[in-house]
Amino acid sequence: MWVQLLSPPEDHITSLNLSASNSDSPGLYITSFKGRIAHYNELSETSKPASVVDGFYDCALDSCLINGTAEKLVVGSLTGQIYSIDPVKRVLQQNSSFVHESGVQCLVYNSYRKLVLSGSWDHSGWLLPEGSQGGIQLHFKEKVQAMDSIDNYAVYALSTGQNVVYDLRKVDQPVKEDDSTFKYPLTTCICMIPGCKGYTQGSMEGKVSVETFNQDVQVPSSKYTFKCHRTVLADDVEFVGPINDIVFHDSTRFFTGGSNVDRRVCMWDYLTKKRVKQYKNLPLGVSKMCYDSQSGLLVVAMSDDSFKNSVSIDDKTFSSKSSIVTIIKT
DSSP, rough: OOOSSHHHHHOOOOEEEEEOOOSSSSEEEETTOOOOEEESSOOOOOOOOEEEEEOOHHHOOEEEOSSSOEEEEEEEEEEEEEEEEETTTTTTOOTTTOOOOOOOEEEEEETTTTEHHHHHHHSSEEEETTTOOOOEEESSSSSSEEEEEEEEEEEEEEESEEEEEEETOOOOSSSEEEEESSOOOEEEEEOOOOTTEEEEEEEEEEEEEEEEOOOOSOOOOEEEEEOSSEEEEEEGGGEEEEEEEEEESSSEEEEEEEEEOOOOOOEETTTTTEEEEOOOOOOSSSEEEETTTTTTEEEEOOOOGGGGGSSSSOTTTTTOOOOOOEEOOO
């Protein structure tokens, strides 16, 4: 089953968050770069946004959803602000105590620890306990490019190519720091393996790295890298595209989403080190994905990233296509 949602934000989609709106179908929150926030109560071919926050006066880079007694969307902006938003009531609150000096590249909600974690271009990240007025700030050597958190741990991928792992029970220093296996340092996405058994990491160079832990997180039990999302041209020349997002399907299998280079979603098994499935070509490159294990629905947001090939910001030949959100029954 492939279903295309009606009326998603037209500009570049920056985040997707699923919520338990009803027993049959999850709800969905979408943010876009120009600050449009759309909320769907369910996912079907007739679904339209139940509410839309338009005119949000900041660029949304990422968001996370707090699933408490009342859902709350936390949005990180280009200017370093962190906002709390109720898209249903269209209420926006600025968390002025926890401002970054530059863009909030990533936000994650850790339901086990009841923490909102941020990562910013200003070389720092906030740990914000749910319902508390306080927070702890972490400092890094460089910009945070990607991050994820499960159970008691959080991993940060820095623009230096270094990965930093923290134990959230004791954050005075990292429990693990090492370099990625990629040739170039820019990590596009990182996703922890369920059960906190390690993490998977995507890169600009069309590769995915997998590192697993044993009981002692400081010692990796295995580490390997494989090529994917590449298009073979004439004379065995490969056209390499970035891995734009990674989400897990179950404890061993995960999805990867490719850019405009190949416009595909693939499923992999990190234990067998093999591709399990490759879905048909999509109209545009994948910008973000999220998966609901209860319904088996994979949400894929596609945005036109061909602007990356423009020679300047004033390139008149570039004409962006509207974003698309598709639901795939896996």
